[in-house]
Amino acid sequence: MAACSRCSGSGKVECPKCSGTGQIDDGQGGQKTCFMCNGTGEASCPRCNGTGQEP
Numbered sequence: 001m002a003a004c005s006r007c008s009g010s011g012k013v014e015c016p017k018c019s020g021t022g023q024i025d026d027g028q029g030g031q032k033t034c035f036m037c038n039g040t041g042e043a044s045c046p047r048c049n050g051t052g053q054e055p
Ligand SMILES: [Zn+2]
Pocket: 015, 016, 017, 018, 019, 020, 021, 022, 023, 034, 035, 036, 037, 038, 039, 040, 041, 042
């Protein structure tokens, strides 16, 4: 099995919502925890669904 070309086999990608910071703009000049990744800054790879293997 080949490693996923999107995440290089890690199964994780940078969260597209917060760009990996885990924080997003709250619209009032502050920051809040990213709702997409719950503050981890990581998202499950959409290509391999988190398995790390090339589909
Ligand atoms: Zn995020």
